[in-house]
Amino acid sequence: MNNETPLGGHISKRFDNELEDIRNKVLTMGGLVETQLNNGILALMESDSAIAQQVSSEDYKINAMEVEIDSQCVEILARRQPAASDLRLIVAIIKTITDLERIGDQAEKLGRFELELIDEGSTSTQYAKLEHLGKLVSKMLGNALNSFARLDDAVALKTIKKNKKVNDEYEALMRQLITLMMEDPRTIKNALRVSWCARALERVGDHAINICEYVLFLKHGKDVRHIAYKEVKKQLSF
Amino acid sequence: MSTNTTATLSQSFRAKPNSMQEDITNDATSESSEHSQHITIGENILENAKFTTRNVNVYYGEKQAIFDVSLDIDHNEVIALIGPSGCGKSTYLRTLNRMNDTISNCRVTGDFLLDNEDIYSKKMDPVLLRARVGMVFQKPNPFPKSIYDNVAYGPRLHGLARTNSELDEIVITSLEKAGLFKEVKDRLNEPGTGLSGGQQQRLCIARTIAVSPEVILMDEPASALDPIATAIIEELIDELRENFTIAIVTHSMQQAARVSQRTAYFHLGKIIEVGETSQIFTNPRHQLTENYITGKFG
Amino acid sequence: MNNTDIVKHGLKKRYAKEKRFQWYGRLAVLTGFVFLTLLLLDIIIKAMPAFQSTQILLDIPLDRETLELSTDATINKDTLSAINYDGLIKKSLSQLYPQVSKRNDRKQLYKLVSSGAEFSLREYIMKNPELISSNSEIPVLSIWLKADDDIDTFYKLQTKISRVSDRQVEFIDSLIQQQRIRTSFNTTFFTASDSREPEQAGIKGALLGSFWTLLVTLLISLPVGIGAAVYLEEFAPQNKITDFIEININNLAAVPSIVFGLLGLSVFINFFGMPRSVPLVGGLVLSLMTLPTIIISSRAAIKSVPPSIKEAALGIGASHMQTVFHHVLPLAMPGILTGTIIGMAQALGETAPLLMIGMVAFIVDVPGGVVDSATVLPVQIYLWSDSPERAFTALTAATILVLLAFLAIMNTLAIFLRKHFERRW
Numbered sequence: 001m002n003n004e005t006p007l008g009g010h011i012s013k014r015f016d017n018e019l020e021d022i023r024n025k026v027l028t029m030g031g032l033v034e035t036q037l038n039n040g041i042l043a044l045m046e047s048d049s050a051i052a053q054q055v056s057s058e059d060y061k062i063n064a065m066e067v068e069i070d071s072q073c074v075e076i077l078a079r080r081q082p083a084a085s086d087l088r089l090i091v092a093i094i095k096t097i098t099d100l101e102r103i104g105d106q107a108e109k110l111g112r113f114e115l116e117l118i119d120e121g122s123t124s125t126q127y128a129k130l131e132h133l134g135k136l137v138s139k140m141l142g143n144a145l146n147s148f149a150r151l152d153d154a155v156a157l158k159t160i161k162k163n164k165k166v167n168d169e170y171e172a173l174m175r176q177l178i179t180l181m182m183e184d185p186r187t188i189k190n191a192l193r194v195s196w197c198a199r200a201l202e203r204v205g206d207h208a209i210n211i212c213e214y215v216l217f218l219k220h221g222k223d224v225r226h227i228a229y230k231e232v233k234k235q236l237s238f
Numbered sequence: 239m240s241t242n243t244t245a246t247l248s249q250s251f252r253a254k255p256n257s258m259q260e261d262i263t264n265d266a267t268s269e270s271s272e273h274s275q276h277i278t279i280g281e282n283i284l285e286n287a288k289f290t291t292r293n294v295n296v297y298y299g300e301k302q303a304i305f306d307v308s309l310d311i312d313h314n315e316v317i318a319l320i321g322p323s324g325c326g327k328s329t330y331l332r333t334l335n336r337m338n339d340t341i342s343n344c345r346v347t348g349d350f351l352l353d354n355e356d357i358y359s360k361k362m363d364p365v366l367l368r369a370r371v372g373m374v375f376q377k378p379n380p381f382p383k384s385i386y387d388n389v390a391y392g393p394r395l396h397g398l399a400r401t402n403s404e405l406d407e408i409v410i411t412s413l414e415k416a417g418l419f420k421e422v423k424d425r426l427n428e429p430g431t432g433l434s435g436g437q438q439q440r441l442c443i444a445r446t447i448a449v450s451p452e453v454i455l456m457d458e459p460a461s462a463l464d465p466i467a468t469a470i471i472e473e474l475i476d477e478l479r480e481n482f483t484i485a486i487v488t489h490s491m492q493q494a495a496r497v498s499q500r501t502a503y504f505h506l507g508k509i510i511e512v513g514e515t516s517q518i519f520t521n522p523r524h525q526l527t528e529n530y531i532t533g534k535f536g
Numbered sequence: 537m538n539n540t541d542i543v544k545h546g547l548k549k550r551y552a553k554e555k556r557f558q559w560y561g562r563l564a565v566l567t568g569f570v571f572l573t574l575l576l577l578d579i580i581i582k583a584m585p586a587f588q589s590t591q592i593l594l595d596i597p598l599d600r601e602t603l604e605l606s607t608d609a610t611i612n613k614d615t616l617s618a619i620n621y622d623g624l625i626k627k628s629l630s631q632l633y634p635q636v637s638k639r640n641d642r643k644q645l646y647k648l649v650s651s652g653a654e655f656s657l658r659e660y661i662m663k664n665p666e667l668i669s670s671n672s673e674i675p676v677l678s679i680w681l682k683a684d685d686d687i688d689t690f691y692k693l694q695t696k697i698s699r700v701s702d703r704q705v706e707f708i709d710s711l712i713q714q715q716r717i718r719t720s721f722n723t724t725f726f727t728a729s730d731s732r733e734p735e736q737a738g739i740k741g742a743l744l745g746s747f748w749t750l751l752v753t754l755l756i757s758l759p760v761g762i763g764a765a766v767y768l769e770e771f772a773p774q775n776k777i778t779d780f781i782e783i784n785i786n787n788l789a790a791v792p793s794i795v796f797g798l799l800g801l802s803v804f805i806n807f808f809g810m811p812r813s814v815p816l817v818g819g820l821v822l823s824l825m826t827l828p829t830i831i832i833s834s835r836a837a838i839k840s841v842p843p844s845i846k847e848a849a850l851g852i853g854a855s856h857m858q859t860v861f862h863h864v865l866p867l868a869m870p871g872i873l874t875g876t877i878i879g880m881a882q883a884l885g886e887t888a889p890l891l892m893i894g895m896v897a898f899i900v901d902v903p904g905g906v907v908d909s910a911t912v913l914p915v916q917i918y919l920w921s922d923s924p925e926r927a928f929t930a931l932t933a934a935t936i937l938v939l940l941a942f943l944a945i946m947n948t949l950a951i952f953l954r955k956h957f958e959r960r961w
Contacts, residue, residue: 009529009534010532010533010534010536011533011534011535012533015533055490081492082532083491083495083519083520083531083532084518084520084522084527084528084531084532085532087519087520088354088520185255191398220521221517221520221521222521236338306905326541335851337847337850337851340850340856342773342774343774365853365854366853367853368850368851368852368853369852369853372851372852373847373851373853374851375844375847375848377844379842379844379847379848380848381845381848381849381863382845382867391849391852391854391862392852395852395853395854395858396853442848445848445852446851446852449852449853507580
């Protein structure tokens, strides 16, 4: 019986190593993306142009990693013809890195908007509201990456559940911004920027959810996308 | 970081009390150690199946080769039997047309119903059965006769053709169905052993379908062939599905994945899991199946 | 010193060893070849004289007076066979050497011609009775008649032998001068049967005896052998009895052949009351002897048929017997035939068991069937090699050559059959 690592235990040791290597790279990439996002949010909160500059210029690293992992996955598909859990792992990784790369893009966007906002001379006080959303999303991403690293379906499921909170928060923020804009049309320009930031954060949340769904697919072999949370829970017999 | 995560990963994989997989895994461990009551995972029982086998046990002398296997084969489906060497898949296949009758110390118990007829009953003649359940073997084994005589052998044996022209027709249609006619139509009188490996195997398939069997058993039909010949045979199997029910034993999992609709995984003489091929190859329910398919230590 | 050097160091020694071994092999082959060649050469040289026979030209007067026929007597079979041909030959010889008068000399003179010459003369005249009836002016028949075996041997070998007296040597010298003596191809060797007189002895009887014996052997051992082999290999249950039978068949192949002869004597002749010295009994005994060979080789041939072919036939729905007869036997046939022919060749060369059942008798008649008394080639060799007359040495060697030729032909046939019918799969 296989009580080795779930990725390991292949008769081909090299296959084990390849899978381990690829998974480590995904985790590294995840860490990078997480840092970028947190820095983006930090820059937003602190109006720190240096950090914002750093965020918007570091994105290429994530893109490079995506390309590298992608090509490794293709190589494994071609050479190993993985099946069952191996196949699901590779598919999940290919999808996960796409989402990670998108998250990286969103973080970069945050940095860029912040630079624009600083140029405009606006202060970040009105973005305090973003802070909560940012924390929430950042935590979600962290959890998603954790669930991927540990193949922890419980965490993944919990994270998926949080999506509603993010959406609610986003809706509330948007409503606030609209009120603000109606009260004082001069703020429209900045409010729009803030709303874009909020939008970016909301997208990050969606991507994090996707990653969690891939984890569930990897672990249970069931595609749980576009299914109501309760249904998912039932299908996975939680 | 990597080693650390790996360790936690494996732990998390095991510590999963609610998961269905865990229960199965435990079952399998206890069963493979002692040959007790065995439950096959998946859809091994069908309604209105072409072939129904229940509680099949096969013994070679004192040694038991197959333990309590129950498996149904549906009409016009290709079912792939996979598993490591010596797992009993070939033995099981051979019980389906009583080819193991020729092995003197082989004993078979269990129910075998072909269209609800017991194939091991006194009333069932093995010769008749083999006309209904044909077999294609691992090594292409054409008779050292002409291509025509190879295909005509079965029909002649069973008296299926009354006239020579009828026989000609059977031979030609069989060769056509086996996708060989175009290649050999000008040399029907040349020896079948002069063909290439893939052509020989198709000749053997033509020879088998010449007696219009209902079920065709294939015992690793492409294992001795190159990839191109294999692809042609696989394509042929897919076409034959229209008219025949096919059970195929294969060592190549990719082949099983490509040609079959359902797959049964044999392990140490038992069927561990039966299911849709797509399910077996993306999400096997049993840890042993998973290990075999992904190439892990079983 | 690295590995390459170590290997290099030992290399010369290794090659030398290899070369030495090759030379040993060549030497062994050469030795065998030399012995075989010597043996064959010896036999051929000894056999050569047997294919030639010496003849003497005699003028036989055929007038009715000499023939002691009255002028009005009709010439028919009876009158012709009543003629004293021996007297005619003697008279003719006397006419050749009118100066010989001493009784002893005359005797020696008459001994120049074979004692069988009168029979060939009679045969010739019976065939051509018009020679007598014709009214030709000189009714003299010039005919080549066989010389006596001693004269024959002396003339062919040109060496003095004790049985030819000085007087006879003189006669021969004068015959040579008159060109009345010659050698010609010895047809008698192939057309006559055994005889006490070497110049009249031939192998036809033994040849036909061998033929009938082998025919009986083949007819019995081939079907029985194949049947037994097929049954044992394909149908027999795997149990102790089968094992026991198998072991015994293998043992039978090693039993000395004379034991089979004893068995034949006690069973076929004493118990069943079959006649002695006949090819039927000989064939039966030789069948017993060849059966194990045929069964073992047939089983090997059947076993070597790939099981995939059997499976293919069974898989299509052929019954076990159909599988055997449609596929296994045809594919095994070359092997079976090879084994059979080798068994037959063995039987052809067998002497010992046939001695036991009386096929060693002196039989002058050519056997016309399986129940006529007969002898076989190897027994004939055995018989002649025992005879005192010098000319029999040559006959023995010649018969050995014939036997060897037949063995070679049979073995070639076996190789040919195997090559021709062997199928690749």
